[in-house]
Amino acid sequence: MSATLGETVKDFHESRERGASLPMLRIDPLLLLATIGLIACSVYVVGSATHDDIAGDPHYYLVRQAAYGAAGIILMFALARIDYSRLREWRFGVYGAMIALILVVLAIGTAAKGSQRWIPLPFFNLQPSELGKLLLVVALAAFMVERIRKLSEVETTSRILLLAIVPAMLVIAQPDLGSGLVYMAIAVAILFVAGTKWTHFVVLGALATGAIAIVLVGAPAVGVQVLKPYQVDRLTAFVHPTDDPRKQGYQLKQSIVGIGAGQKTGRGADGATQTKLNFIPEHHTDFIFSVVGEEFGFAGAALILALYALLIWRALRILTMAKNLYGALIAGGIVAMLAFQVFVNVGMTIGIMPITGVPLPLMSYGGSSVIVTFMAIGLLQSVHAQARTASAAKGRDLIA
Amino acid sequence: MMYRENDRPMSPQLALRVAIIGGVTLVMFGVIFFRLWYLQVLSGDKYLAEANNNRVRDIVVQAPRGQIVDRNGRVLVENRSGYAVKVSPAKLPKDPAERRTLFDNLARVLGEKPRSLLHDVNKQFKAVPFQSATVKNDVSQPMYAYILEHQESFPGVSVEQVFFRSYPHKEIGAHLFGTVGPVTADQLKQKRYRGVNMNDRVGQSGIESEYDRYLRGVDGADRVQVDAMGSLRGELTKRAPKSGRQLRLTIDYNVQKVGQDAMAGRRGAFVAMDIHSGEVRALGSEPSFDPNLFAKTIKQSDYDRLTSASNGAPLTNRAIAGAYPTGSTFKPITSVAALESGVIGTDTPYTDTGSFSLGGGLTLHNAGNASYGTLAIRRALQVSSDVFFYHLGFELNSAGDGQQLQKWAHLLGIGRNTGIDLPGEAPGILPSRKYIDHQYALHNKNPKLSLIDRPWSVGDNVNTAIGQGYLQANPLQLAVAYATIANGGRVVRPHIGLRVEDAAGRAIQELRFSARRHVSIKSQFRQVILGGLFDAAEMPSGTSYPVFGADKKFPIKVAGKTGTAQRNGQNDQSWYVVLAPYPNPRYVIAVTVENGGFGVEAAAPVAKKIIGALFNVKVKQATPLSTSGINLHG
Incomplete structure (x- = not known):
C-alpha cells in the first residue's frame, strides 16, 4: 500500500507541475456528499437507537460507529488516490487472500463449535465475508478483463460464475447467506456490464430458479437439508408476518409496525417505542432502516433512500466514464454490491424481501461493513479520478 | 461487443446495459417508495396503534371488597390477598403441540394434572371467549416467583394479585355470608352489575350477592410500559383501586x-x-x-x-x-x-x-x-x-x-x-x-x-x-x-x-x-x-x-x-x-x-x-x- 501511496503522491506532484487541477477536485463531489451524508445519518441513528442498550454507556455504539466511519473515510481517500488499474495484476493474490480469510473464519467457527463470522483483531472484529465483497469485485473484474476476447464463450461465463460460487458457498457455510447472495449479484453484474450474451443470462436465470426450487422444496422433500431450518424460516417469513415472538416473522412484523408507526414525520428518538423497547430486533445493525422509519417517518426514510439513489446514480455515471474496461467492471460490481444490499435490506425491513442478514451499507452498525463500503467507494472515486485525469490529459494533448 | 483492453469502454451496448441497470434500480426504488407510502402514510394510524398496544399493558389492581362486620363492628368477613395464575388466550401459542408443552410445564410447576388444567381452562375460554382464564387461585410464593422469573417459557401466563374472602370465625355465622365468585356472562348483562368487568369477582350468594353493589369496589389499573421481553419499563398512568363499602350487619x-x-x-x-x-x-x-x-x-x-x-x-x-x-x-x-x-x-x-x-x-x-x-x-x-x-x-x-x-x-x-x-x-x-x-x-x-x-x-x-x-x-x-x-x-x-x-x-x-x-x-x-x-x-x-x-x-x-x-x-x-x-x-x-x-x-x-x-x-x-x-x- 505504501508503494501505491508513493505513486499517488508522485502523481500529485506531477500534476501540480503540469499545472493541472488538484487531484482532490478529480473525485466526484456528489458521490462524496452522498457517502458523508449517509455515514453522518448512520452515526446519529445508531446513537439514538442504542442509547439505552448498554447500561452506563449510552454512546457505546455511537462512538464506535463514528470511529469506523473516520477510518473508512481515510481509507476511502487513500484508495481514491491510487490508480485502480494496478490492482488487476494482483488478481490471484486478491482472490487467494479472500478465500484464505474466509477459510480462516470457517476454521475459527468450527473450533468455536458454532457460527462465528469474524476474526478478532485488536480494535475490531474483521468480518472476511464483508471484505470479501470488495476483494471479489476487484479480482472478478480482473479475471473478466483477461477473458474479454472470449466473452461469447460459455466457458467464460462459467469460469466467472465458478469463481464467485466458491467463496459464496464458503460464506453460506459460515453461515452467512446474505453475503453469499451479494457475491452472486456481483458476479452477475460484472458479466452483465462486460457484455455477456443475453442467452447466457436466460440459461443462468433458469438454473438459478431451478436451484432455489431444489434447495427450498426439492431437497427437503427427499430429506436433504441444504439450508438450516432457521434459514428457511427466515427466507420465507416475509410471506407471513406473525405476532408470535418465537417465530422469525415476529421480527418482521415488529419492523413493519415500527416503520408504519413513524408515519409522515416520525416519532422522534424518544418516542420511538418499537426501537427503544427492543421490539425491533437488531435495531442498530440489520434493522437500522426500521429505526429511521420509526424515528423520522416517511420523510427520514425518503432522505436516506435519496442519498442511496444519488450514490447509485453517481456510481453508474462513473461506470460509463471509466477510462478502461477494468474500471467499468469494478464500478459495475460495486454498484451491484451496494444496490443489492440496499434493496434486500430495506426490502426486508418493509416486508417485501426475505430476511437474509444483509447489512444496509454505511447505515448498519459494524466496522467491517462500514470500512469495506468506504473502500469500495474509494475505488469508485479512483475510477472517477483516473477517468478525469485521462480525459484531461487527452484534452491537453489535443490542445497542445 | 468486443473491447480492447484499454479502450474507453462507452459503447451503445454498454449504454443500453447501464440503462437497464439504472432502470431496474429505479423500479426498485419506486417499489420501496410506494411500500413506504403505504405503510407510513396510508396505514400509519393502524401501525401507531399497534406499536402502542405492543408496549402498553394494563395491569388490573383488584379492589378489595368491603368487610362485613357485626352490629358492634366486629369483623365477620375480611379479605386476604393472594396470587392467581391466569392465562390469556390471545398470547398463548397457537400451535397445539406448543400449547400442550406449555400446559405440561405449568401443571408441573403448580402441582396439578395437565389434563385437568387444560380442561378447566378450555371450559373458561368457552364460557367467556377472549378473556383470561384462571389456572389456579391462591398459588404459593415459590410457584408465582418461579413463573415470574421464567416468564419467557410461559407465554400468555400471568400472575395477578387477587383478594380472597376470609372468615376468621369459621363456623360462626357461616350461613349468613354467602360466596364470592367470578362474574358470569349473564350477570354482566344485568344493570346491577354495571361497571363490573369480565373476570371480576362479585357476590354470588347470600348477603355477598344481596349487597354486592356496596361491597364490591372499583378496580384500579396500572398502565405500564413493557419492552419486547415483557419486562416492566416504567409506569404510564395509575388509577388507584377504590375498595368496597363496609357492610354492618344487625347480627350480634x-x-x-x-x-x-x-x-x-x-x-x-x-x-x-x-x-x-x-x-x-x-x-x-x-x-x-x-x-x-x-x-x-x-x-x-x-x-x-x-x-x-x-x-x-x-x-x-x-x-x-x-x-x-x-x-x-x-x-x-x-x-x-x-x-x-x-x-x-x-x-x-x-x-x-x-x-x-x-x-x-x-x-x-x-x-x-x-x-x-x-x-x-x-x-x-x-x-x-x-x-x-x-x-x-x-x-x-x-x-x-x-x-x-x-x-x-x-x-x-x-x-x-x-x-x-x-x-x-x-x-x-x-x-x-x-x-x-x-x-x-x-x-x-x-x-x-x-x-x-x-x-x-x-x-x-x-x-x-x-x-x-x-x-x-x-x-x-x-x-x-x-x-x-x-x-x-x-x-x-x-x-x-x-x-x-x-x-x-x-x-x-x-x-x-x-x-x-x-x-x-x-x-x-x-x-x-x-x-x-x-x-x-x-x-x-x-x-x-x-x-x-x-x-x-x-x-x-x-x-x-x-x-x-x-x-x-x-x-x-x-x-x-x-x-x-x-x-x-x-x-x-x-x-x-x-x-x-x-x-x-x-x-x-x-x-x-x-x-x-x-x-x-x-x-x-x-x-x-x-x-x-x-x-x-x-
Whole structure:
C-alpha cells in the first residue's frame, strides 16, 4: 500500500507541475456528499437507537460507529488516490487472500463449535465475508478483463460464475447467506456490464430458479437439508408476518409496525417505542432502516433512500466514464454490491424481501461493513479520478 | 461487443446495459417508495396503534371488597390477598403441540394434572371467549416467583394479585355470608352489575350477592410500559383501586356464637330478632361449615360432604329453609284466629276432659293422657292443652268460610316467605282446604305426585291447630308470627343488613326495611295470648317453667311457648319460641332442634342462653331440670 501511496503522491506532484487541477477536485463531489451524508445519518441513528442498550454507556455504539466511519473515510481517500488499474495484476493474490480469510473464519467457527463470522483483531472484529465483497469485485473484474476476447464463450461465463460460487458457498457455510447472495449479484453484474450474451443470462436465470426450487422444496422433500431450518424460516417469513415472538416473522412484523408507526414525520428518538423497547430486533445493525422509519417517518426514510439513489446514480455515471474496461467492471460490481444490499435490506425491513442478514451499507452498525463500503467507494472515486485525469490529459494533448 | 483492453469502454451496448441497470434500480426504488407510502402514510394510524398496544399493558389492581362486620363492628368477613395464575388466550401459542408443552410445564410447576388444567381452562375460554382464564387461585410464593422469573417459557401466563374472602370465625355465622365468585356472562348483562368487568369477582350468594353493589369496589389499573421481553419499563398512568363499602350487619356476634355453641353437635336452627324492627340479632343453623372452603374454588369432595343428608347437609340454612311441624308453638297463632274470628272470647271456658271426640268414632287425647279441667285460653296456653286447641281447630273449621285458621296463619306469615335479605328461603306448608284438595287431586292422577290420599276433612284443621299434620314451618317464620302478635300487628321484614359504611366505619347509608303488612289484632287478644305465654314460662305448671320460672337467678322475665312435634320416622322435633322481656318484649327467639325430644328439655335451654347473651346476663342451668307437674309434650 505504501508503494501505491508513493505513486499517488508522485502523481500529485506531477500534476501540480503540469499545472493541472488538484487531484482532490478529480473525485466526484456528489458521490462524496452522498457517502458523508449517509455515514453522518448512520452515526446519529445508531446513537439514538442504542442509547439505552448498554447500561452506563449510552454512546457505546455511537462512538464506535463514528470511529469506523473516520477510518473508512481515510481509507476511502487513500484508495481514491491510487490508480485502480494496478490492482488487476494482483488478481490471484486478491482472490487467494479472500478465500484464505474466509477459510480462516470457517476454521475459527468450527473450533468455536458454532457460527462465528469474524476474526478478532485488536480494535475490531474483521468480518472476511464483508471484505470479501470488495476483494471479489476487484479480482472478478480482473479475471473478466483477461477473458474479454472470449466473452461469447460459455466457458467464460462459467469460469466467472465458478469463481464467485466458491467463496459464496464458503460464506453460506459460515453461515452467512446474505453475503453469499451479494457475491452472486456481483458476479452477475460484472458479466452483465462486460457484455455477456443475453442467452447466457436466460440459461443462468433458469438454473438459478431451478436451484432455489431444489434447495427450498426439492431437497427437503427427499430429506436433504441444504439450508438450516432457521434459514428457511427466515427466507420465507416475509410471506407471513406473525405476532408470535418465537417465530422469525415476529421480527418482521415488529419492523413493519415500527416503520408504519413513524408515519409522515416520525416519532422522534424518544418516542420511538418499537426501537427503544427492543421490539425491533437488531435495531442498530440489520434493522437500522426500521429505526429511521420509526424515528423520522416517511420523510427520514425518503432522505436516506435519496442519498442511496444519488450514490447509485453517481456510481453508474462513473461506470460509463471509466477510462478502461477494468474500471467499468469494478464500478459495475460495486454498484451491484451496494444496490443489492440496499434493496434486500430495506426490502426486508418493509416486508417485501426475505430476511437474509444483509447489512444496509454505511447505515448498519459494524466496522467491517462500514470500512469495506468506504473502500469500495474509494475505488469508485479512483475510477472517477483516473477517468478525469485521462480525459484531461487527452484534452491537453489535443490542445497542445 | 468486443473491447480492447484499454479502450474507453462507452459503447451503445454498454449504454443500453447501464440503462437497464439504472432502470431496474429505479423500479426498485419506486417499489420501496410506494411500500413506504403505504405503510407510513396510508396505514400509519393502524401501525401507531399497534406499536402502542405492543408496549402498553394494563395491569388490573383488584379492589378489595368491603368487610362485613357485626352490629358492634366486629369483623365477620375480611379479605386476604393472594396470587392467581391466569392465562390469556390471545398470547398463548397457537400451535397445539406448543400449547400442550406449555400446559405440561405449568401443571408441573403448580402441582396439578395437565389434563385437568387444560380442561378447566378450555371450559373458561368457552364460557367467556377472549378473556383470561384462571389456572389456579391462591398459588404459593415459590410457584408465582418461579413463573415470574421464567416468564419467557410461559407465554400468555400471568400472575395477578387477587383478594380472597376470609372468615376468621369459621363456623360462626357461616350461613349468613354467602360466596364470592367470578362474574358470569349473564350477570354482566344485568344493570346491577354495571361497571363490573369480565373476570371480576362479585357476590354470588347470600348477603355477598344481596349487597354486592356496596361491597364490591372499583378496580384500579396500572398502565405500564413493557419492552419486547415483557419486562416492566416504567409506569404510564395509575388509577388507584377504590375498595368496597363496609357492610354492618344487625347480627350480634356474641349472640350468634352463644346460639351456635349451645346447638353444637345437634341439628336444628335458631333465630333471635328485634320484634319492632325485624333486625336479626342472630340466625344460625347446625351443623355448620367453614366458609373459608368457599373462598377458593371448593373441591367437589368438600361440596359433597357439605350437602350430603347423612352429614346433616351443613350447607342448608335450617333457620330459613327448614320445614318442620311446629307442634304446640303454633297454638298462639290458632289463638289469634279463634279470638279474631269470634269462635271464643278471652274468657270463654271449656272443659278439658283429657280427650276430644272428632266424631266418626275418632277420639284424640292430650299427650300423657292428662286432663286440665275447665280452662280459658290463657290457661290453655300455659299448660298447652291439646284438647282445648283441638276444640278450637274443630270450631274454626265451621266458622265463616271454614278457613279462618288458615287466613290468620297466612297473615302472620306461615306458608310464605318472610322476605329476609338472604337467599334460599323455603315457604313451608300451611295446610288449607285448597292445598289438601289440590294434592289429593294430584294423588288421584298419579300416586307418585302426592302422598295425600284423602280430601280435606275437619281432622286436618284439628291437627293444624296444634301444629301437626301437614304443617311445615321454619324458626324464622315463627319468630315473625310471634313478633307480629307481640308488636301490635306489624309483620316486620326480617333482615341482617344494617348499614353501609366507609372503611373507617362511618355511616354512608342506613338500610331500611319497612314492615311487609299490618295485621289488625285486638289489643285484649294480644294481651291474653302474651299472658298465657308468660304463664307458660314463668308460672308453676307452665310448660317451660322449669327453665325460666324455676330459675330464680335468671332476671329476665319472658313469655314463651314450647313445642314437641311428632315427625314421621324421627324422634320429636323440639321447639321453643319466646318473647323477652315481659311485659314489653323487644326480642323474639325461636329455636328448633331435630330429634330434640321435649321442647322444654332441648330447645328452651338454648333459647335461654340466647336471651342471656342478648341481655348480657349469666345463664346457669339447673341440671337435671325438675319437670314434674308440667306438660312435657306441650
